[in-house]
Amino acid sequence: MMKYIFGGLITVSVIIGFIQGDAAEVSNGIINSCGEAVALAITLCGIICLWSGIMRAAQTSGLTEIVARVLSPLLTRLFKGIDKKGKAMQYIVLNITANLLGLGNASTPFGIAAMKELEREEKSSEAATDNMILFTVLNTASLQLIPTTAAALRLQHGSAAPMEILPAVWAVSAVNVTLTVVAAKLFAKACRKK
Numbered sequence: 186m187m188k189y190i191f192g193g194l195i196t197v198s199v200i201i202g203f204i205q206g207d208a209a210e211v212s213n214g215i216i217n218s219c220g221e222a223v224a225l226a227i228t229l230c231g232i233i234c235l236w237s238g239i240m241r242a243a244q245t246s247g248l249t250e251i252v253a254r255v256l257s258p259l260l261t262r263l264f265k266g267i268d269k270k271g272k273a274m275q276y277i278v279l280n281i282t283a284n285l286l287g288l289g290n291a292s293t294p295f296g297i298a299a300m301k302e303l304e305r306e307e308k309s310s311e312a313a314t315d316n317m318i319l320f321t322v323l324n325t326a327s328l329q330l331i332p333t334t335a336a337a338l339r340l341q342h343g344s345a346a347p348m349e350i351l352p353a354v355w356a357v358s359a360v361n362v363t364l365t366v367v368a369a370k371l372f373a374k375a376c377r378k379k
Contacts, residue, residue: 225341232337237291240283250275252282263323263366264316266307273302277320284327296324315373319366326365328358 202211243252256278261269268274276299283292299320307314313321332354339347 225338228337228341229334232333233291236283236333240279240291240295243282244279252278256281263319267303267316268306271302271306273299273306276302280320280324281328284324285330292324292327296320315369318373319369322365322369323362326358326362328362329354 199211199215202208242248257269257274260274260277260281261267264274264277267277276295280292280295280299283295300317303314303317303320304310307316309317332348332350335350335354336347339350
């Protein structure tokens with residue numbers, strides 16, 4: 186569905202540009218944007234590769250187990266019934282750690298692995314469990330301490346201080362995560378009553 190929406194927006198924009206007599210500007214914009222998109226993709230690819238490697242090293246060295254122990258009291262309260270030393274919890278911790286570092290794309294493989302382990306651990310192949318829904322909501326809300334992707338984009342576009350957005354990111358992330366977790370818990374409780 187989204188491909189049709191974005192395709193339609195691009196088509197309408199190009200048509201309007203040509204109708205208004207800005208064909209040269211539209212053509213130049215298309216050509217310049219393609220080059221900028223490739224440069225941006227390469228920049229982001231490097232950042233994601235770096236942080237994915239760091240996360241892999243953290244997992245191999247046992248650092249994620251330390252982070253898991255620190256986050257364990259909070260996560261065991263949020264994710265009821267999950268083995269706190271199991272693989273599902275380990276992948277949840279890796280995903281949350283990657284999101285805390287602002288590595289949304291690098292957290293995706295951990296999120297997929299966490300969902301598979303939650304499905305296996307909770308023996309639910311038919312429908313999503315409350316923990317699966319909560320994890321999806323928490324992953325999507327993405328609490329960030331270091332917005333590395335946003336900072337890289339700001340740096341790419343000439344920002345003198347790409348990390349000056351930190352207070353705003355922290356405030357919005359905290360509110361976002363709090364509201365989404367509360368909503369997920371309330372909806373889960375309401376569904377259990379039915």
